[in-house]
Amino acid sequence: MQATDIRSAASATAGARPDSLAWVERLVRFDTTSRASNLGMVETMRDALLPHGVQPTLTYDAARGKANLFVTLAAADGNAQGGLVLSGHTDVVPVDGQDWTSDPFRPEIRDGLLYGRGACDMKGFIGCVLTALPAFAAARLREPVHFAFSYDEEVGCLGAPVMLADLAARGVRPSGCIIGEPTDMRVITAHKGINVYKCCVRGRAAHSSLTPQGVNAIEYAARLICFLRDLADEMRAQGPFDRAFDVPFTTAQTSMIKGGNAVNTVPAECDVLFEYRNLPGVDPAAIDARIRAYVDGELVPRMRREHPDAAVDLSRLAAVPSLDASEQAAVTALVRALARDDMVRKVGYATEGGQFALAGIPAVICGPGSIEQAHKADEFVSLVQLGECDVFLGRLVRSLSGEGGVVSSC
Ligand SMILES: [Zn+2]
Known part of the structure; x- marks a missing residue:
């Protein structure tokens, strides 16, 4: 689907694209609580990527029960260096002892809100990214896009360093990263x-x-x-x-x-x-x-x-590690332009952004849903937020393929 279709589909429903919704629901059904394996979810995502002629790389934890998934969609000229990473973690926090209205691993939509464990933290973002995959694959990208989906973020960001070490070993050097943690699609540039x-x-x-x-x-x-x-x-x-x-x-x-x-x-x-x-x-x-x-x-x-x-x-x-993105970094300017947001916001919760930055990949945080709903009973993401993420990714496709007036350069 082309970027313009993404935009019109989202605005027509004033909420998420139906295919984004389907992806998010599919991902929520995997119980990827950090203590469990995430391989079912990771292999499902890998299988969705393979028809696009890409080569996903899985890096595993020591017990090989969990994996990170990293994949590069090369630029139109075949270049796979530089480019922008879209990053999300696959694991979710436990539901033990929480009083849920519905089964946390059977997504339900009530009053425009999609309920389920991980709905906002952060399967909403990952579902939207996977929905945008055909648009990225069809676009004439001037620079590559990478998807980075990690394990064990919720128990101390243990998976991302394994993935980053693999990238360094393979000489893959993206030049910017968007961490899609829930920010109500606003831009956050720093955390403790x-x-x-x-x-x-x-x-x-x-x-x-x-x-x-x-x-x-x-x-x-x-x-x-x-x-x-x-x-x-x-x-x-x-x-x-x-x-x-x-x-x-x-x-x-x-x-x-x-x-x-x-x-x-x-x-x-x-x-x-x-x-x-x-x-x-x-x-x-x-x-x-x-x-x-x-x-x-x-x-x-x-x-x-x-x-x-x-x-x-x-x-x-x-x-x-803490994160403190420079306003001068290309990725900061790009995400501010895509999200139409110039306000400076810094937060007390941590993300994998500090680890990307430490590895030389400047990162900012911007994703659908609110941190207010993360980790709680009846976690939800609103369909409007998913729709905003769809629009954001549509703008990104156009930006990276040289349309749409937003300067990329990550
Ligand atoms: Zn999270």
């Missing part, structure tokens, strides 16, 4: 980094009448938690600040704790999970160093004065 830690405090058990013989793991974990809170308060008071963010400073917090097994026993173990979210420009390594200096320099020596076997095991579970 996320760093997640687990800290296992190992003390020594004793009968609670004999506290001097034990090392109380919970009490020492509490000292770490207070240290983290003091660190968070310091960053809140002293900055640095970026007022374009809702929360304009780097945040830190303890989010889970587990320890002890009886009220009359000195607890030998306490596990703590915490995270911090750094502003772009704040070095997460410097925060990491301060926490480790406290643990190694104060906490552990103090515990070992009580018993030499006491220990603290601190490990970083996930680290997602």
Whole structure:
């Protein structure tokens, strides 16, 4: 289908194209909760790509139960270098314990809203991209377009680095990336980094009448938690600040704790999970160093004065880099023009955009649906938002094929 058809189909229904809707519904039916395999969904997408004469590349996790899919639609002259990546993650967050009105993996349309797990985060975007595939394939592209669909984004952006390493190894160097996370089709150019830690405090058990013989793991974990809170308060008071963010400073917090097994026993173990979210420009390594200096320099020596076997095991579970796209980057200008949006917006949630940027591929975020609905019961994407995404992709096809007046160049 040609770009003009995309436009007219979307405006005629004042909502999503019927074929976009069909794709999104098809994708929602795959339960791709991060703990499950995504291969059914990935192979379905691969099979839709193959008739267009392209060669999708699958890169797998260690257990080969999950895969990233990357594919290049070369330019009309055969060039496959440079070009724009359309990026989405295939996995979704769990529905456990959530109160859904309808089956989260059986999409339902009610009052112009498509309900289902992943509807906005981010199978809506992926469905629209796949719908635009024939238009991209038929267009005389001046530069290539790449689709990048990853696994395990929701559990720490674990899949994208595998895909990016494969691109680097194969010498594939796109020059810009659109992350289709839900932004109501507005342009977001920056997000914070996320760093997640687990800290296992190992003390020594004793009968609670004999506290001097034990090392109380919970009490020492509490000292770490207070240290983290003091660190968070310091960053809140002293900055640095970026007022374009809702929360304009780097945040830190303890989010889970587990320890002890009886009220009359000195607890030998306490596990703590915490995270911090750094502003772009704040070095997460410097925060990491301060926490480790406290643990190694104060906490552990103090515990070992009580018993030499006491220990603290601190490990970083996930680290997602921040994103801070330049307004001068070609992809920023292109997406602002396509979305008709010049406003500066920065957000506290992270995406794979920071990883693309770190790999030398400038990225911005723009996709259908709202982050307000992501991860919740009764997640939905509106048909109007899907329609806007269809229109956006139609403009992109025309832009990349030299029509439509928007300068591309990514
Ligand atoms: Zn997402």
